[in-house]
Amino acid sequence: MTTQAEPKSRLNRTYSWTAGLLGIVVTAVIFIVPFIFIFLTASKTRVEAASLEFSWPTEWAFVENLVEVIQARDYVLVTAFINSTILTVASVTLMVVFSAMVGYVLQRRSSRWNGLINFLVLAGLIVPPAVVPTIWVMQRLGLFKTMHGLVFIMVAFGMAFCVLMFRTFVATIPRELDEAAIMDGAGPIRLFFQVIFPLLRSVIVTVIVVQAVFVFNDFQAPLYFFPGSGNETVQVTLYNFQGQYSTAWNLLFMDILLITVPMLVMYIFFNRQIVAGMTSGAVKG
Protein backbone atom coordinates (compact mmCIF):
# COMPACT_ATOMS: atom_id res chain seq x y z
CA MET A 1 0.00 0.00 0.00
CA THR A 2 2.74 2.48 0.89
CA THR A 3 4.47 2.54 -2.46
CA GLN A 4 6.28 5.86 -2.24
CA ALA A 5 8.59 5.12 0.69
CA GLU A 6 11.76 4.77 -1.40
CA PRO A 7 14.44 5.55 1.18
CA LYS A 8 12.99 3.16 3.70
CA SER A 9 12.62 0.33 1.20
CA ARG A 10 15.27 -1.85 2.87
CA LEU A 11 13.63 -1.48 6.25
CA ASN A 12 10.28 -2.20 4.63
CA ARG A 13 11.59 -5.32 3.03
CA THR A 14 12.96 -6.60 6.32
CA TYR A 15 9.60 -5.92 7.95
CA SER A 16 7.78 -7.49 5.04
CA TRP A 17 9.72 -10.73 5.34
CA THR A 18 9.98 -11.08 9.11
CA ALA A 19 6.33 -10.16 9.69
CA GLY A 20 5.18 -12.36 6.82
CA LEU A 21 7.15 -15.36 8.02
CA LEU A 22 6.05 -14.80 11.59
CA GLY A 23 2.47 -14.66 10.32
CA ILE A 24 2.94 -17.91 8.45
CA VAL A 25 4.34 -19.68 11.51
CA VAL A 26 1.60 -18.43 13.84
CA THR A 27 -1.26 -19.21 11.46
CA ALA A 28 0.29 -22.59 10.72
CA VAL A 29 0.27 -23.49 14.40
CA ILE A 30 -3.19 -22.07 15.14
CA PHE A 31 -5.11 -22.79 11.95
CA ILE A 32 -3.31 -25.47 9.94
CA VAL A 33 -2.28 -27.91 12.66
CA PRO A 34 -5.88 -28.90 13.50
CA PHE A 35 -6.48 -29.74 9.83
CA ILE A 36 -3.26 -31.75 9.55
CA PHE A 37 -4.29 -33.51 12.75
CA ILE A 38 -7.62 -34.44 11.16
CA PHE A 39 -5.88 -35.80 8.09
CA LEU A 40 -3.19 -37.74 9.97
CA THR A 41 -5.63 -39.32 12.40
CA ALA A 42 -7.92 -40.25 9.54
CA SER A 43 -4.98 -42.10 7.95
CA LYS A 44 -4.00 -44.18 10.97
CA THR A 45 -5.04 -47.64 12.03
CA ARG A 46 -7.51 -47.85 14.86
CA VAL A 47 -4.87 -48.82 17.42
CA GLU A 48 -2.48 -46.08 16.47
CA ALA A 49 -5.21 -43.44 16.28
CA ALA A 50 -6.27 -44.30 19.82
CA SER A 51 -3.19 -42.59 21.22
CA LEU A 52 -4.38 -39.26 19.73
CA GLU A 53 -0.80 -38.22 19.10
CA PHE A 54 0.20 -35.67 16.52
CA SER A 55 2.51 -37.98 14.61
CA TRP A 56 3.18 -39.45 11.20
CA PRO A 57 1.28 -42.73 10.75
CA THR A 58 3.59 -45.74 10.87
CA GLU A 59 1.11 -47.61 8.76
CA TRP A 60 -1.19 -45.84 6.30
CA ALA A 61 -4.76 -47.03 6.49
CA PHE A 62 -6.39 -44.19 4.59
CA VAL A 63 -8.24 -46.28 2.03
CA GLU A 64 -9.31 -48.92 4.54
CA ASN A 65 -10.73 -46.23 6.82
CA LEU A 66 -12.49 -44.58 3.91
CA VAL A 67 -14.17 -47.83 2.91
CA GLU A 68 -15.07 -48.66 6.50
CA VAL A 69 -16.64 -45.25 7.14
CA ILE A 70 -18.68 -45.42 3.96
CA GLN A 71 -19.92 -48.91 4.78
CA ALA A 72 -20.69 -48.11 8.40
CA ARG A 73 -24.28 -48.64 9.53
CA ASP A 74 -25.63 -49.72 6.15
CA TYR A 75 -24.01 -46.97 4.11
CA VAL A 76 -25.61 -44.23 6.17
CA LEU A 77 -23.00 -41.78 4.95
CA VAL A 78 -24.02 -42.33 1.33
CA THR A 79 -27.66 -41.68 2.21
CA ALA A 80 -26.56 -38.61 4.12
CA PHE A 81 -24.59 -37.22 1.21
CA ILE A 82 -27.52 -37.78 -1.14
CA ASN A 83 -29.88 -36.09 1.32
CA SER A 84 -27.55 -33.15 1.84
CA THR A 85 -27.05 -32.71 -1.89
CA ILE A 86 -30.78 -32.73 -2.64
CA LEU A 87 -31.42 -30.36 0.25
CA THR A 88 -28.69 -27.93 -0.77
CA VAL A 89 -29.53 -27.86 -4.47
CA ALA A 90 -33.30 -27.61 -4.02
CA SER A 91 -33.34 -25.01 -1.27
CA VAL A 92 -30.68 -22.79 -2.84
CA THR A 93 -32.51 -22.86 -6.19
CA LEU A 94 -35.83 -21.87 -4.66
CA MET A 95 -34.16 -19.26 -2.48
CA VAL A 96 -32.47 -17.61 -5.45
CA VAL A 97 -35.57 -17.46 -7.66
CA PHE A 98 -38.05 -16.40 -4.99
CA SER A 99 -35.88 -13.83 -3.31
CA ALA A 100 -34.70 -12.37 -6.61
CA MET A 101 -38.39 -11.78 -7.40
CA VAL A 102 -38.91 -10.08 -4.04
CA GLY A 103 -35.72 -8.02 -4.18
CA TYR A 104 -36.55 -6.88 -7.70
CA VAL A 105 -40.10 -5.71 -7.05
CA LEU A 106 -39.09 -4.27 -3.67
CA GLN A 107 -36.46 -2.10 -5.31
CA ARG A 108 -38.43 -1.14 -8.41
CA ARG A 109 -41.86 -0.44 -7.09
CA SER A 110 -42.68 1.81 -4.19
CA SER A 111 -45.94 0.91 -2.53
CA ARG A 112 -47.25 1.23 0.97
CA TRP A 113 -46.13 -2.32 1.67
CA ASN A 114 -42.44 -1.54 1.26
CA GLY A 115 -41.95 -0.44 4.85
CA LEU A 116 -43.52 -3.62 6.21
CA ILE A 117 -41.55 -5.85 3.84
CA ASN A 118 -38.25 -4.19 4.70
CA PHE A 119 -39.09 -4.66 8.38
CA LEU A 120 -39.87 -8.35 7.82
CA VAL A 121 -36.57 -8.82 5.98
CA LEU A 122 -34.61 -7.29 8.87
CA ALA A 123 -36.61 -9.39 11.33
CA GLY A 124 -35.66 -12.47 9.33
CA LEU A 125 -32.00 -11.68 9.89
CA ILE A 126 -32.34 -11.11 13.62
CA VAL A 127 -35.17 -13.19 15.07
CA PRO A 128 -34.27 -16.71 16.23
CA PRO A 129 -36.78 -19.22 14.80
CA ALA A 130 -39.29 -20.61 17.30
CA VAL A 131 -38.56 -24.31 17.20
CA VAL A 132 -41.51 -26.25 18.57
CA PRO A 133 -44.22 -23.99 17.07
CA THR A 134 -42.52 -24.49 13.69
CA ILE A 135 -42.75 -28.26 14.16
CA TRP A 136 -46.41 -27.83 15.09
CA VAL A 137 -47.14 -25.86 11.91
CA MET A 138 -45.22 -28.38 9.82
CA GLN A 139 -47.13 -31.29 11.33
CA ARG A 140 -50.44 -29.59 10.57
CA LEU A 141 -49.36 -29.19 6.94
CA GLY A 142 -47.83 -32.67 6.65
CA LEU A 143 -44.35 -31.21 6.13
CA PHE A 144 -42.70 -32.54 9.28
CA LYS A 145 -40.02 -35.20 8.64
CA THR A 146 -40.24 -34.67 4.90
CA MET A 147 -37.48 -33.51 2.61
CA HIS A 148 -39.61 -30.85 0.92
CA GLY A 149 -40.61 -29.56 4.33
CA LEU A 150 -36.96 -29.14 5.27
CA VAL A 151 -36.28 -27.46 1.93
CA PHE A 152 -39.03 -24.91 2.62
CA ILE A 153 -37.62 -24.34 6.12
CA MET A 154 -34.18 -23.60 4.68
CA VAL A 155 -35.73 -21.24 2.15
CA ALA A 156 -37.65 -19.42 4.88
CA PHE A 157 -34.58 -19.06 7.11
CA GLY A 158 -32.15 -18.02 4.38
CA MET A 159 -34.39 -15.72 2.41
CA ALA A 160 -33.81 -12.45 4.29
CA PHE A 161 -30.12 -12.37 3.46
CA CYS A 162 -30.78 -13.15 -0.23
CA VAL A 163 -33.47 -10.46 -0.57
CA LEU A 164 -31.06 -7.85 0.79
CA MET A 165 -28.38 -8.90 -1.68
CA PHE A 166 -30.74 -8.83 -4.64
CA ARG A 167 -32.36 -5.54 -3.69
CA THR A 168 -28.96 -3.85 -3.50
CA PHE A 169 -27.88 -5.26 -6.83
CA VAL A 170 -31.10 -4.52 -8.73
CA ALA A 171 -30.58 -0.85 -7.82
CA THR A 172 -27.51 -0.84 -10.10
CA ILE A 173 -29.51 -1.97 -13.15
CA PRO A 174 -30.81 1.09 -15.06
CA ARG A 175 -34.58 1.44 -15.28
CA GLU A 176 -34.28 2.44 -18.93
CA LEU A 177 -33.63 -1.22 -19.65
CA ASP A 178 -37.02 -2.17 -18.17
CA GLU A 179 -38.70 0.57 -20.16
CA ALA A 180 -37.09 -0.55 -23.40
CA ALA A 181 -38.21 -4.13 -22.80
CA ILE A 182 -41.74 -2.99 -22.00
CA MET A 183 -41.80 -0.94 -25.20
CA ASP A 184 -40.82 -4.06 -27.07
CA GLY A 185 -43.88 -5.73 -25.60
CA ALA A 186 -42.45 -7.79 -22.78
CA GLY A 187 -44.90 -8.64 -20.02
CA PRO A 188 -43.87 -8.68 -16.35
CA ILE A 189 -42.78 -12.32 -16.47
CA ARG A 190 -40.66 -11.98 -19.57
CA LEU A 191 -39.25 -8.69 -18.34
CA PHE A 192 -38.03 -10.31 -15.16
CA PHE A 193 -36.95 -13.76 -16.28
CA GLN A 194 -35.50 -12.86 -19.68
CA VAL A 195 -34.16 -9.35 -19.16
CA ILE A 196 -33.40 -8.76 -15.49
CA PHE A 197 -32.64 -12.23 -14.16
CA PRO A 198 -29.71 -12.87 -16.56
CA LEU A 199 -28.20 -9.53 -15.54
CA LEU A 200 -28.16 -10.65 -11.91
CA ARG A 201 -25.65 -13.37 -12.75
CA SER A 202 -22.78 -12.18 -10.59
CA VAL A 203 -24.87 -11.67 -7.47
CA ILE A 204 -26.65 -14.95 -8.10
CA VAL A 205 -23.33 -16.80 -8.05
CA THR A 206 -22.45 -15.09 -4.79
CA VAL A 207 -25.80 -15.93 -3.21
CA ILE A 208 -25.62 -19.54 -4.40
CA VAL A 209 -22.15 -20.08 -2.99
CA VAL A 210 -22.79 -18.43 0.38
CA GLN A 211 -26.16 -20.11 0.91
CA ALA A 212 -24.84 -23.49 -0.23
CA VAL A 213 -22.20 -23.28 2.49
CA PHE A 214 -24.82 -22.33 5.09
CA VAL A 215 -27.32 -25.00 4.09
CA PHE A 216 -24.74 -27.75 3.77
CA ASN A 217 -23.22 -26.91 7.16
CA ASP A 218 -26.50 -26.44 9.00
CA PHE A 219 -27.03 -28.82 11.87
CA GLN A 220 -29.90 -27.39 13.86
CA ALA A 221 -32.66 -27.41 11.24
CA PRO A 222 -32.16 -31.06 10.15
CA LEU A 223 -31.87 -32.06 13.81
CA TYR A 224 -35.25 -30.55 14.66
CA PHE A 225 -37.29 -30.79 11.46
CA PHE A 226 -35.98 -33.90 9.72
CA PRO A 227 -35.46 -36.58 12.38
CA GLY A 228 -35.63 -40.32 11.95
CA SER A 229 -33.44 -42.96 10.34
CA GLY A 230 -32.92 -42.60 6.63
CA ASN A 231 -33.31 -38.86 7.05
CA GLU A 232 -29.78 -38.01 8.14
CA THR A 233 -27.89 -35.15 6.58
CA VAL A 234 -24.10 -35.20 6.71
CA GLN A 235 -23.88 -32.95 9.76
CA VAL A 236 -26.30 -35.10 11.74
CA THR A 237 -24.38 -38.23 10.74
CA LEU A 238 -21.18 -36.68 11.99
CA TYR A 239 -22.88 -35.83 15.26
CA ASN A 240 -24.08 -39.42 15.63
CA PHE A 241 -20.64 -40.75 14.78
CA GLN A 242 -19.13 -38.51 17.42
CA GLY A 243 -21.03 -40.37 20.10
CA GLN A 244 -20.53 -43.76 18.53
CA TYR A 245 -16.88 -43.70 17.51
CA SER A 246 -15.33 -42.49 20.72
CA THR A 247 -13.10 -45.56 20.47
CA ALA A 248 -12.44 -45.43 16.73
CA TRP A 249 -10.92 -42.01 16.26
CA ASN A 250 -9.58 -42.89 12.82
CA LEU A 251 -13.14 -43.36 11.54
CA LEU A 252 -14.49 -40.23 13.24
CA PHE A 253 -11.77 -38.11 11.72
CA MET A 254 -12.20 -39.73 8.31
CA ASP A 255 -15.83 -38.67 8.55
CA ILE A 256 -14.86 -35.11 9.50
CA LEU A 257 -12.44 -35.07 6.58
CA LEU A 258 -15.09 -36.23 4.10
CA ILE A 259 -17.52 -33.58 5.26
CA THR A 260 -14.90 -30.84 5.13
CA VAL A 261 -13.67 -31.62 1.62
CA PRO A 262 -16.71 -30.28 -0.31
CA MET A 263 -16.34 -26.90 1.40
CA LEU A 264 -12.60 -26.87 0.72
CA VAL A 265 -13.23 -27.46 -2.99
CA MET A 266 -15.93 -24.82 -2.96
CA TYR A 267 -13.54 -22.32 -1.40
CA ILE A 268 -10.80 -22.99 -3.93
CA PHE A 269 -13.13 -22.42 -6.86
CA PHE A 270 -15.35 -19.64 -5.51
CA ASN A 271 -12.98 -17.75 -3.25
CA ARG A 272 -13.88 -14.38 -4.77
CA GLN A 273 -17.66 -14.85 -4.58
CA ILE A 274 -17.54 -16.10 -1.03
CA VAL A 275 -15.49 -13.12 0.08
CA ALA A 276 -17.81 -10.73 -1.79
CA GLY A 277 -20.92 -12.27 -0.28
CA MET A 278 -19.63 -12.43 3.26
CA THR A 279 -18.40 -8.82 3.30
CA SER A 280 -21.45 -7.33 1.58
CA GLY A 281 -22.96 -6.72 5.00
CA ALA A 282 -20.09 -4.40 5.84
CA VAL A 283 -20.45 -2.39 2.67
CA LYS A 284 -24.18 -1.95 3.13
CA GLY A 285 -23.85 -0.79 6.75
Place this chain on the structure above:
Amino acid sequence: MTDTMARGRAATPTTPEPEQPRHRRRTKSPYPMWFYAPAGIIYGVLFIVPTFASFYFALTRWTIFESEFIGLDNFRTFFSEPFLFESLINTLIFAVITSGAKVVLGLLIAVFLTSQIVARGWLRSVVFFPVLISAVGIGATFAVLLDPFEGLVNRTLAAVGVEGPGWLTDPNLALFSVALVDVWRGVGLAVLIYIAGIVAIPQEYFEAAKVDGASAFKRFWHVTLPLMRPATTTVIILSLIGGLRSFDLIWTMTGGGPGFSSDVLASVVYKQYQAGFYGLSTAGNVVLFVLVALIVVPLFWFLNRKEVDR
Protein backbone atom coordinates in the same frame (compact mmCIF):
# COMPACT_ATOMS: atom_id res chain seq x y z
CA MET B 1 -50.15 -12.49 6.27
CA THR B 2 -47.87 -11.64 3.41
CA ASP B 3 -49.97 -13.41 0.84
CA THR B 4 -52.57 -10.71 1.20
CA MET B 5 -49.96 -8.38 -0.25
CA ALA B 6 -50.24 -10.20 -3.50
CA ARG B 7 -53.72 -8.84 -3.84
CA GLY B 8 -52.68 -5.28 -2.96
CA ARG B 9 -53.83 -2.83 -5.59
CA ALA B 10 -51.33 -1.21 -7.90
CA ALA B 11 -50.54 2.26 -6.60
CA THR B 12 -48.49 3.54 -9.51
CA PRO B 13 -49.94 2.78 -12.94
CA THR B 14 -46.85 3.90 -14.83
CA THR B 15 -47.11 1.38 -17.63
CA PRO B 16 -48.10 2.37 -21.09
CA GLU B 17 -51.14 0.44 -22.30
CA PRO B 18 -50.20 -3.24 -22.43
CA GLU B 19 -49.57 -4.26 -25.99
CA GLN B 20 -50.36 -7.88 -25.27
CA PRO B 21 -54.04 -8.19 -24.52
CA ARG B 22 -53.74 -11.86 -23.58
CA HIS B 23 -51.51 -10.87 -20.69
CA ARG B 24 -53.39 -10.34 -17.46
CA ARG B 25 -55.14 -7.04 -17.93
CA ARG B 26 -55.60 -6.33 -14.26
CA THR B 27 -51.87 -5.95 -13.66
CA LYS B 28 -51.11 -2.34 -14.36
CA SER B 29 -47.53 -2.22 -13.12
CA PRO B 30 -44.68 -4.10 -14.83
CA TYR B 31 -43.60 -5.00 -11.32
CA PRO B 32 -46.52 -7.15 -10.17
CA MET B 33 -47.24 -7.59 -6.48
CA TRP B 34 -47.70 -11.33 -6.90
CA PHE B 35 -43.92 -11.60 -7.24
CA TYR B 36 -43.97 -11.38 -3.45
CA ALA B 37 -46.32 -14.34 -3.18
CA PRO B 38 -44.06 -17.45 -3.31
CA ALA B 39 -41.49 -16.03 -0.91
CA GLY B 40 -44.21 -14.45 1.22
CA ILE B 41 -46.17 -17.67 1.63
CA ILE B 42 -43.15 -19.74 2.64
CA TYR B 43 -41.83 -17.05 4.96
CA GLY B 44 -45.22 -16.30 6.41
CA VAL B 45 -46.22 -19.89 7.08
CA LEU B 46 -42.89 -21.24 8.31
CA PHE B 47 -41.43 -18.20 10.04
CA ILE B 48 -43.97 -15.54 10.94
CA VAL B 49 -46.80 -17.82 12.03
CA PRO B 50 -44.54 -19.94 14.32
CA THR B 51 -43.03 -16.79 15.80
CA PHE B 52 -46.45 -15.44 16.77
CA ALA B 53 -47.65 -18.88 17.83
CA SER B 54 -44.68 -19.13 20.19
CA PHE B 55 -46.02 -16.23 22.28
CA TYR B 56 -49.17 -18.22 22.94
CA PHE B 57 -47.68 -21.69 23.38
CA ALA B 58 -45.07 -20.35 25.80
CA LEU B 59 -48.02 -19.83 28.15
CA THR B 60 -49.27 -23.40 27.94
CA ARG B 61 -48.50 -26.91 29.04
CA TRP B 62 -48.21 -28.46 25.64
CA THR B 63 -48.06 -31.89 24.11
CA ILE B 64 -47.91 -31.15 20.41
CA PHE B 65 -51.58 -32.28 20.13
CA GLU B 66 -53.24 -30.43 22.96
CA SER B 67 -52.32 -27.40 24.97
CA GLU B 68 -53.51 -26.27 28.38
CA PHE B 69 -53.26 -22.60 29.27
CA ILE B 70 -51.20 -22.12 32.43
CA GLY B 71 -50.35 -18.43 32.30
CA LEU B 72 -46.84 -17.44 33.19
CA ASP B 73 -45.93 -20.72 34.91
CA ASN B 74 -43.33 -21.66 32.32
CA PHE B 75 -41.55 -18.37 32.76
CA ARG B 76 -41.78 -18.70 36.54
CA THR B 77 -40.14 -22.12 36.25
CA PHE B 78 -37.57 -20.71 33.90
CA PHE B 79 -36.46 -17.93 36.19
CA SER B 80 -36.63 -19.90 39.43
CA GLU B 81 -34.77 -23.06 38.38
CA PRO B 82 -31.06 -22.21 38.74
CA PHE B 83 -29.98 -24.48 35.88
CA LEU B 84 -32.42 -22.81 33.50
CA PHE B 85 -31.68 -19.30 34.63
CA GLU B 86 -27.94 -19.95 34.43
CA SER B 87 -28.35 -20.62 30.71
CA LEU B 88 -29.54 -17.06 30.25
CA ILE B 89 -26.42 -15.71 31.98
CA ASN B 90 -24.22 -18.11 30.00
CA THR B 91 -25.79 -16.96 26.74
CA LEU B 92 -24.96 -13.36 27.60
CA ILE B 93 -21.40 -14.18 28.67
CA PHE B 94 -20.81 -16.25 25.54
CA ALA B 95 -22.18 -13.61 23.16
CA VAL B 96 -20.31 -10.72 24.78
CA ILE B 97 -16.97 -12.54 25.01
CA THR B 98 -17.05 -13.88 21.47
CA SER B 99 -18.11 -10.63 19.83
CA GLY B 100 -15.66 -8.59 21.90
CA ALA B 101 -12.80 -10.91 21.00
CA LYS B 102 -13.81 -10.92 17.34
CA VAL B 103 -13.79 -7.12 17.22
CA VAL B 104 -10.37 -6.74 18.87
CA LEU B 105 -8.61 -9.69 17.24
CA GLY B 106 -10.32 -9.12 13.92
CA LEU B 107 -9.19 -5.51 13.72
CA LEU B 108 -5.61 -6.30 14.78
CA ILE B 109 -5.27 -9.18 12.33
CA ALA B 110 -6.83 -7.08 9.56
CA VAL B 111 -4.36 -4.24 10.14
CA PHE B 112 -1.54 -6.77 10.07
CA LEU B 113 -2.84 -8.39 6.89
CA THR B 114 -3.17 -5.07 5.05
CA SER B 115 0.41 -4.03 5.83
CA GLN B 116 3.31 -4.74 3.49
CA ILE B 117 4.11 -8.38 4.23
CA VAL B 118 4.89 -11.41 2.14
CA ALA B 119 2.29 -14.13 1.59
CA ARG B 120 -0.56 -11.74 2.40
CA GLY B 121 -3.12 -13.45 0.18
CA TRP B 122 -2.27 -16.86 1.53
CA LEU B 123 -2.52 -15.68 5.12
CA ARG B 124 -5.92 -14.13 4.46
CA SER B 125 -7.20 -17.39 2.98
CA VAL B 126 -5.93 -19.42 5.91
CA VAL B 127 -7.49 -17.16 8.53
CA PHE B 128 -10.82 -17.18 6.70
CA PHE B 129 -11.07 -20.86 5.91
CA PRO B 130 -12.50 -22.10 9.26
CA VAL B 131 -15.59 -19.93 8.66
CA LEU B 132 -16.64 -22.39 5.97
CA ILE B 133 -16.22 -25.56 8.01
CA SER B 134 -19.27 -26.93 9.75
CA ALA B 135 -19.50 -26.18 13.45
CA VAL B 136 -20.13 -29.89 14.07
CA GLY B 137 -16.84 -30.86 12.43
CA ILE B 138 -14.93 -28.19 14.35
CA GLY B 139 -16.67 -29.11 17.59
CA ALA B 140 -15.83 -32.80 17.21
CA THR B 141 -12.21 -31.99 16.36
CA PHE B 142 -11.65 -29.60 19.24
CA ALA B 143 -13.41 -31.86 21.71
CA VAL B 144 -10.50 -34.24 20.99
CA LEU B 145 -7.77 -31.60 20.81
CA LEU B 146 -8.83 -30.12 24.16
CA ASP B 147 -9.02 -33.47 25.97
CA PRO B 148 -7.45 -32.89 29.40
CA PHE B 149 -5.05 -35.85 29.27
CA GLU B 150 -4.58 -36.99 25.72
CA GLY B 151 -5.46 -33.83 23.81
CA LEU B 152 -2.84 -32.19 21.63
CA VAL B 153 -3.18 -28.83 23.40
CA ASN B 154 -2.43 -30.12 26.89
CA ARG B 155 0.32 -32.39 25.59
CA THR B 156 2.02 -29.43 23.99
CA LEU B 157 1.63 -27.46 27.21
CA ALA B 158 3.06 -30.38 29.18
CA ALA B 159 6.06 -30.50 26.84
CA VAL B 160 6.96 -26.95 27.86
CA GLY B 161 6.32 -27.73 31.51
CA VAL B 162 2.85 -26.23 31.99
CA GLU B 163 0.04 -28.33 33.33
CA GLY B 164 -2.94 -27.62 31.10
CA PRO B 165 -6.39 -27.23 32.64
CA GLY B 166 -9.37 -29.47 31.93
CA TRP B 167 -10.63 -27.23 29.16
CA LEU B 168 -14.00 -28.90 28.71
CA THR B 169 -14.23 -30.84 31.98
CA ASP B 170 -13.76 -27.96 34.41
CA PRO B 171 -17.21 -26.41 35.02
CA ASN B 172 -15.67 -22.96 35.48
CA LEU B 173 -13.81 -23.15 32.20
CA ALA B 174 -15.98 -25.13 29.76
CA LEU B 175 -18.02 -22.17 28.50
CA PHE B 176 -14.90 -20.10 27.94
CA SER B 177 -13.17 -22.92 26.07
CA VAL B 178 -16.12 -23.19 23.71
CA ALA B 179 -16.09 -19.40 23.31
CA LEU B 180 -12.40 -19.62 22.43
CA VAL B 181 -13.11 -22.17 19.71
CA ASP B 182 -15.99 -20.03 18.45
CA VAL B 183 -13.59 -17.11 18.12
CA TRP B 184 -11.10 -19.38 16.32
CA ARG B 185 -13.82 -20.30 13.88
CA GLY B 186 -15.44 -16.90 13.39
CA VAL B 187 -12.60 -14.40 13.56
CA GLY B 188 -11.90 -14.85 9.85
CA LEU B 189 -15.20 -13.22 8.95
CA ALA B 190 -14.43 -10.22 11.17
CA VAL B 191 -10.99 -9.96 9.59
CA LEU B 192 -12.52 -10.01 6.13
CA ILE B 193 -15.01 -7.26 6.97
CA TYR B 194 -12.27 -5.10 8.50
CA ILE B 195 -9.95 -5.67 5.53
CA ALA B 196 -12.70 -4.50 3.19
CA GLY B 197 -13.06 -1.39 5.37
CA ILE B 198 -9.33 -0.63 5.63
CA VAL B 199 -8.74 -1.03 1.91
CA ALA B 200 -11.52 1.50 1.27
CA ILE B 201 -9.75 4.24 3.29
CA PRO B 202 -8.24 6.76 0.84
CA GLN B 203 -4.46 6.48 0.88
CA GLU B 204 -4.14 10.28 1.13
CA TYR B 205 -5.31 10.22 4.75
CA PHE B 206 -2.35 8.10 5.76
CA GLU B 207 0.06 10.19 3.70
CA ALA B 208 -1.24 13.42 5.18
CA ALA B 209 -0.87 11.97 8.68
CA LYS B 210 2.64 10.82 7.83
CA VAL B 211 3.62 14.29 6.57
CA ASP B 212 2.36 15.69 9.85
CA GLY B 213 4.76 13.31 11.58
CA ALA B 214 2.26 10.81 13.00
CA SER B 215 3.78 7.50 14.08
CA ALA B 216 2.39 4.20 12.84
CA PHE B 217 0.49 3.78 16.09
CA LYS B 218 -0.94 7.27 15.91
CA ARG B 219 -2.01 6.68 12.32
CA PHE B 220 -3.83 3.56 13.45
CA TRP B 221 -5.41 5.25 16.46
CA HIS B 222 -6.47 8.51 14.79
CA VAL B 223 -7.11 7.48 11.19
CA THR B 224 -7.89 3.78 10.87
CA LEU B 225 -9.81 3.29 14.10
CA PRO B 226 -12.38 6.10 13.74
CA LEU B 227 -13.00 5.17 10.11
CA MET B 228 -13.63 1.57 11.10
CA ARG B 229 -16.83 2.37 12.96
CA PRO B 230 -19.22 1.06 10.29
CA ALA B 231 -17.21 -2.16 9.99
CA THR B 232 -17.17 -2.51 13.78
CA THR B 233 -20.94 -2.02 13.85
CA THR B 234 -21.34 -4.86 11.38
CA VAL B 235 -18.96 -7.17 13.22
CA ILE B 236 -20.56 -6.52 16.60
CA ILE B 237 -24.10 -7.01 15.35
CA LEU B 238 -23.32 -10.10 13.29
CA SER B 239 -21.39 -11.81 16.06
CA LEU B 240 -23.92 -10.84 18.75
CA ILE B 241 -26.75 -12.34 16.72
CA GLY B 242 -24.65 -15.44 16.07
CA GLY B 243 -23.42 -15.67 19.65
CA LEU B 244 -26.84 -15.31 21.27
CA ARG B 245 -28.30 -18.07 19.10
CA SER B 246 -25.21 -20.28 19.22
CA PHE B 247 -26.00 -23.97 19.49
CA ASP B 248 -24.01 -26.28 17.19
CA LEU B 249 -20.57 -25.74 18.68
CA ILE B 250 -21.71 -25.87 22.31
CA TRP B 251 -23.82 -28.93 21.71
CA THR B 252 -21.08 -30.92 19.96
CA MET B 253 -18.28 -29.89 22.33
CA THR B 254 -19.86 -30.10 25.79
CA GLY B 255 -23.56 -30.87 25.35
CA GLY B 256 -24.16 -28.10 27.87
CA GLY B 257 -22.01 -29.84 30.48
CA PRO B 258 -20.28 -30.57 32.73
CA GLY B 259 -23.51 -30.40 34.69
CA PHE B 260 -25.29 -27.37 33.32
CA SER B 261 -22.22 -25.16 33.38
CA SER B 262 -22.10 -24.43 29.66
CA ASP B 263 -25.81 -24.58 28.87
CA VAL B 264 -27.08 -21.68 26.77
CA LEU B 265 -30.66 -20.79 25.83
CA ALA B 266 -30.50 -22.62 22.53
CA SER B 267 -29.31 -25.84 24.18
CA VAL B 268 -31.98 -25.54 26.89
CA VAL B 269 -34.61 -25.20 24.18
CA TYR B 270 -33.33 -28.43 22.63
CA LYS B 271 -33.08 -30.32 25.94
CA GLN B 272 -36.61 -29.35 26.99
CA TYR B 273 -37.87 -30.28 23.55
CA GLN B 274 -36.21 -33.69 23.80
CA ALA B 275 -37.68 -34.19 27.25
CA GLY B 276 -41.15 -33.43 25.87
CA PHE B 277 -41.69 -30.15 27.76
CA TYR B 278 -42.81 -28.31 24.65
CA GLY B 279 -44.33 -25.38 26.51
CA LEU B 280 -41.18 -24.82 28.54
CA SER B 281 -39.03 -25.21 25.45
CA THR B 282 -41.09 -22.58 23.67
CA ALA B 283 -40.82 -20.31 26.70
CA GLY B 284 -37.04 -20.63 26.36
CA ASN B 285 -37.42 -19.63 22.74
CA VAL B 286 -39.42 -16.57 23.72
CA VAL B 287 -36.80 -15.60 26.31
CA LEU B 288 -34.17 -15.89 23.58
CA PHE B 289 -36.31 -13.80 21.24
CA VAL B 290 -36.74 -11.07 23.86
CA LEU B 291 -33.03 -11.14 24.70
CA VAL B 292 -31.99 -10.79 21.05
CA ALA B 293 -34.53 -8.03 20.48
CA LEU B 294 -33.53 -6.17 23.66
CA ILE B 295 -29.83 -6.27 22.80
CA VAL B 296 -29.62 -6.09 19.03
CA VAL B 297 -32.38 -3.62 18.18
CA PRO B 298 -31.25 -0.76 20.49
CA LEU B 299 -27.63 -1.43 19.55
CA PHE B 300 -28.48 -1.31 15.88
CA TRP B 301 -30.33 1.96 16.37
CA PHE B 302 -27.62 3.45 18.60
CA LEU B 303 -24.65 2.51 16.42
CA ASN B 304 -26.33 3.62 13.22
CA ARG B 305 -27.44 6.92 14.74
CA LYS B 306 -23.89 7.71 15.84
CA GLU B 307 -22.78 7.20 12.28
CA VAL B 308 -25.29 9.65 10.90
CA ASP B 309 -24.38 12.24 13.52
CA ARG B 310 -20.78 12.51 12.46
